[in-house]
Amino acid sequence: MNELKSRLNSLKLAGMSGALETRNEYALANKLSYTEFLELLIEDETANRTSNSYRRRLSSSRLNVGKTISAYEFVHQPELDKKKIMDIASCRFIHDRKNVIFMGNPGVGKTHLANALGLEALKQGFKVQMVSASSLIDRLHASRMDGTHKNLLKTFCETDLLIIDELGFKKINQGCIDEFFEVISQRYENGATIITTNRNFEEWGHIFGDAVLASAIIDRLVHHAYIVKINGQSYRIKDHVKNGELERKGGKQMTQAGEK
Numbered sequence: 001m002n003e004l005k006s007r008l009n010s011l012k013l014a015g016m017s018g019a020l021e022t023r024n025e026y027a028l029a030n031k032l033s034y035t036e037f038l039e040l041l042i043e044d045e046t047a048n049r050t051s052n053s054y055r056r057r058l059s060s061s062r063l064n065v066g067k068t069i070s071a072y073e074f075v076h077q078p079e080l081d082k083k084k085i086m087d088i089a090s091c092r093f094i095h096d097r098k099n100v101i102f103m104g105n106p107g108v109g110k111t112h113l114a115n116a117l118g119l120e121a122l123k124q125g126f127k128v129q130m131v132s133a134s135s136l137i138d139r140l141h142a143s144r145m146d147g148t149h150k151n152l153l154k155t156f157c158e159t160d161l162l163i164i165d166e167l168g169f170k171k172i173n174q175g176c177i178d179e180f181f182e183v184i185s186q187r188y189e190n191g192a193t194i195i196t197t198n199r200n201f202e203e204w205g206h207i208f209g210d211a212v213l214a215s216a217i218i219d220r221l222v223h224h225a226y227i228v229k230i231n232g233q234s235y236r237i238k239d240h241v242k243n244g245e246l247e248r249k250g251g252k253q254m255t256q257a258g259e260k
Contacts, residue, residue: 015048016041054122061128067115077109077232085113088226089120094161094192099225102196106169107234110196114163117194126160133167133180140179157186161194168199168207177208181217188220195221 001021008017019041027037058065069089074082088100100117102110118128131139136156143149156162162183172180187193201218205211 013045015045018048019044053125057122057127061118061122062130063118063122063128064115065119067112068119069113069116072109072112072116077230079231080228084226084228088228089117091117091121091124091126093226094121094124094126097189097192097224099192099221100194101221101225101227102194102230103200103227104198104230104232105234106198108230108232110198110230111165113228114165114194114196118161118163121161128161128163129156129159130163130165131156132165133172134170136164136183137172137176137179140183141173141176153182153186156183157191159191161192162187163194163196165196167195167197168203171206172208174209177210177213180208181213184217184220189224193221 001024005017005020008014008020023037023040023044026032027040032040069086074080074085093100100114102114104110115130118130121128140149140152140156143152184193199207201222204214204218208214208217
């Protein structure tokens with residue numbers, strides 16, 4: 001048995017090797033045929049490889065495993081179309097190489113939903129990368145100095161789903177705008193992209209400092225895209241609003257201001 005396990009391991013069949021003894025006992029007890037025994041071992045190998053693949057893709061994705069679709073409280077954003085979000089979560093948009101753009105004020109749950117879609121994509125076997133807009137640009141810009149630019153650009157451009165978070169929180173350095181445009185341009189109709197932003201499209205010219213380039217980026221992103229606008233209150237302060245803490249604090253501050 002040990003020699004057989006050693007041979008399986010040398011052939012990189014770790015799933016079969018790990019299950020061999022248990023499956024052998026099961027096969028003897030249930031008088032399985034050689035074919036049935038082999039089918040069980042192949043199932044174990046397939047399951048092991050699928051599990052390992054998921055772990056590797058999750059590790060490199062930089063996704064938060066806690067921010068799932070089921071953990072998002074849609075009740076806090078009553079204007080958000082849950083049916084539409086669940087339809088997008090089927091990940092057909094990745095097959096179709098479409099984009100998803102979440103727009104809304106800080107704290108409404110844009111990042112949570114983008115992250116949740118990324119986790120759903122991982123379950124379906126897709127490769128996912130999540131990165132903030134500023135980090136994406138900084139990493140690409142820095143990679144030009146150490147000779148890793150080509151490989152890093154390939155990673156961002158060829159992943160099945162690229163999630164670019166927090167576009168608009170920082171104005172992009174004029175010397176780095178081309179980095180962002182290059183990623184969007186290469187992914188256009190070749191890969192699915194999710195963008196989260198707190199700015200309307202009319203303000204993107206200010207973000208990039210170049211109205212023409214901003215228009216070119218928007219054009220490529222929205223050509224095949226689902227645009228989801230979230231207009232509710234901040235998701236992060238929902239518990240404080242529920243308990244009336246903000247109203248109490250606000251009232252106290254107003255009283256203090258009146259006294260002054």
